[in-house]
Amino acid sequence: MKTREELQARLARGEAEVWTAMEFKTRIREGDVPGVDEVDVVTCATFGVMSGTAAVMCVPVTKPGVFERAEAVTMEGVPCYPGPCPNERLGLVDLMVYGTAKASPRYGGGHLLRDLADGKEVEVIVESGGKTYEHMTHIDEIPFARVITTRSAFKNYAAFVNRGREAIDTIFSVTPLAGETSQATVSGCGEINPLANDPYLTHIRPGTPLMLNGSAGYVMGEGTRSSPEKPNIAAFADLAGMVSEFMGGFVTSAGPECLTSVAVPLPVLDDADIARLSILDEGCLLPVSDIETRTPLAETTYADIWQGTETAVTVRPEQCLFCGTCTAAEACPTRAIMMGGGIMHARCVACGTCVSACPNGVYSMEMGTVPVEGGRVPVALRQSDRNRAERICAYLKEEILAGVFTP
Template sequence: MKTMQEVRDRLARGEATVWTAMEMKERVRAGDIPTAAEVDIVTTGTFGVMSGTAAVMTVPVAPPGAFLRADRVTLNGVPAFPGPCPNERLGTVDLIVSGTAAASESYGGGHLFRDLVDGKEVDVIAEAGGKTFENTVFIEDLTSARIFTTRSCFRNYTAFVNRGAAPLDTIFSVLPLEGHMRAATVSGCGEINPVENDPGLMHIRPGTPLLVNGAPGIVMGEGTRSTPERRNIAACAGLSAMDGEYMGGFVTAHGPECLTSVAIALPVLTADDIARLSVTDEQIALPIADITDRAPFSAATYGDVWQGTELTVQVNPLHCLFCGPCTAAGACPTKAVMMGGGIMRSRCVSCGTCVHTCPNGVYTMQAGALHQTDDSTIAVPIVLRQSDRSRAEALCRRLKDQLLRGEFLL
């Protein structure tokens, strides 16, 4: 058994053994399960649609004395909640902006957060005392800006299918979800998810350091809707230190959602820690529910989602026939697809929508199919991933590098 202080001291001396979750799982699958003496820290991560994301920020609107207090405020059209501090007569407004607040069917809070981080200008409109005030701001103009999650990093999610006849629109799909169980949508990064590797939250506690969208932050505690079986956490971090490639907006059939990422370094102190960190995708249940009532009726495993599948979309621009308005570009929930068979990797989250909307096979990805554990003869093709395992793995590597360079402290 080791202590946390011993692990910290080893880090400080440059002697700590740090593995990513992927390196740990590789050892486990090879039948070479390590002991707690062999590894000191395992980095874990997840990335995907996380509705429970919001921001608190102070926004300059007008010169001091221009108005008493703001009644309504929008940022790039996204509605915000003025308060809780009224900032009386200061010309600035404290705001809370939900990641799912929508300016339109294709632009919401998640898009706004990324635009700020990417250095783009944001148009502010405030109404106060019957007057309208306008301003244009950049992230450096915000004297305070933090993102917080009310619930994120769920240990487990639910896969959704439509057992009815007619296709249905839902926040869990981009295209109408086909009926008769012909398609499934999934979320969650499985075996590398932080809470999946610490399901009892033995090490993930209030005050635990982590990365939110690539920025250093802390765990605030358990999140809303957290249960002993399906725990999640609440966290916060400064907006200005975030990386746009690990956050953003995602447009579902019911409007904008928010993409958020979390990475946590888990110390390895005991054999129990090793046992928890040895969980693999094939061992993690993935409940399957009908979208109409969201009640699970069967289950698969995350092995169906992430093992033997491709993590990223493959592109062959030679297949593009320039057949008119690009259906893949129009349907892409992150606006990553470009005309002529191009794709912006900085925005693509490999959800798979382009694979199913391009008629000429420009985009391909083997996304797998769900096999029910009580009837493995039924295979439901996965048509949408709302989590990006590839980016989550990149976060695990990023956090490992920061630990080894002394840039991230436990």
């Protein structure tokens, strides 16, 4: 065993052994279980669609005395909720914006938060007293901008299929989810998810440091709909300092959603920590349910999703026929596809939509199958990006070793 004080002292001296979840899992798969004396901190992360994301901001709009108080606010067309503080006659607006708020079918709160993190100017429109006030702002001008999650980093999600005859629009699909149990949609990063490695919230408690979208923040406690079987957490961090590639918007067949990342450094103090961290995809349960009735149909593990599959899209640009309208670019939920077989990797989350959307086989990726009623159903969409989550694990490790982030 080692104490937290000993661990903090090792970190302060620059002597701590910090591993990513992938490095730890590699040792477990090799049958070489690490000892408590070999590793001090393991960085775990998850990245994907997390609807329970919002931001609270204080946004300057005019000089003091121009309007009394905001009655309605939009940012880049995204509806916001003014208040609770009225900031009467100060020219400022306190507001909340939801990650799932919609400006259009292709742009929502998640896109807005990423644009702000990218340093882009956004338009703020305030209605007050029958008049409209417009202002262009950016993150350096906003004195307070904090992202919060009401529920994030579920230990495990569910895979969904549609047993009905007709395709249906859902937040769990980019194109309407085909019927007759012909395709599956999944979420979750399996063995590297922080809560898969600390399922009883032994270390992930209120006040625990974490990274939210690459920005240092803290755990607030358990999130909404958290349960012993499927725990999740609420967290917060400042928008300033967030990494745009670790967040964003994601367009589903039911409208815009929000991409969020959570990374947690888990301490290794005793053999119980080693045992929890030894979880592999094969031990992370993944229930399969019907999308409309939510009836459980089967249970598998994340090994079906992340083991023996691919985590990045393969592109064959020579097969592009330069169609008048690129169906893959039109369908892409993150606007990552370019005409001619190009991919903007800073935006691609390897969801797999382009694979089925392109009729010419420009894009391919093996995404696995899930068992349902005696058969195997191919995964058509992943709403979590394991590859990016692994990059976030490595990013957090580097920040710890550089002394920028303190666990």
